Amino acid sequence: MVKAATRSFHVDKGEVIINEGERPDYVYLIVKGWACRYKLLKNGDVCIMTYLIPGDPCDVHITILDVMDHSIRALTPMTLIMFPADEMRNIMENHYRLARALFWSILVDEAILREWLVNMGTRPAGPRLAHVFCEMLIRLRIAGCAEDHSFEFPLTQAELGESMGLTPVHTNRVLRKLRQEGLVSLEKKRLTILDWERLKQFSQFDPIYLHCQNLPR
Incomplete structure (x- = not known):
């Protein structure tokens, strides 16, 4: 895979990496920064479907499906590596x-999407947001981007709301409640989980869908 990589490149916060409907010639792997999968509705509303972090491929499924059915946007300044889609197809075939490993990544991505559907459809706003915090701690630990129970959390309240189906005002209210309960702190774009066991219980978080063994204690 390293030999197949053509180059690395940088994108700015807010830049669209791939648009829905495009037929990318490259598969992109995140080296640094955060991105999101999202859908832009005709009325201008945005629905963020998941967050992408270092180590995540953005669009490996285009090696089979060809066309993007959603968009990818940078949530922070980012560094990515480009792999020619044809080379990726060759890797998958030979x-x-x-x-x-690529198939495992796709399956975990689908498992995360299923869990987000459950999260959006069944959990109240507080547990919904807490569940995402639990998930991101584990994923960022695997990526080597978390220290103990703390990690950089660069998202705005609007971006959080777009992934949780909440307005920025409601998101702010939920965050304040989680702080008051002594579950998390969020200062200077750094999130710290103050009580991991209570946060898991509050959000009904079960990490089985992430299929990993590097779990926080």
Whole structure:
């Protein structure tokens, strides 16, 4: 995969990396920064479907499906690596172990999406947001981007709301409640989970869908 990479490049916060409807010639892997999968509705509303962090491929599924059915946007300044889609198809067809790793990544991505559907459809606003905090701690730990129970959390309240189906005002209110309960602190774009066990219980968080072993204690 390293030999197949053509180059790395940088994008600015807010830049659209791939638009819905495009047929990308490259698969993008995140080296640094955060992005999101999202849908832009005709009325201008935005629905963020998941966050992407270092180590995540943005669009590996285009090696089979060709067309993007959603968009990818940078939530922070980012560094990405480009892989030619044809080279990626060759890897998937001729290199079993690499193909298996890519397939594993796709399956975990789908598992996260399923959990987000449950989160949006069944949990009240407080547990909904707490669940995402739990998920991001584990994912960022795997990526080597979290220290103990603390990590950089660069999202605005508007971006949080777009992923939770909440207005910025409601998001602010929920965050304030989580702080008051002594569950989290959020200062200078850094989130710290103050009581991991209580936050898990409050959000009904079960990390099984992330299929990993590097779990916080």
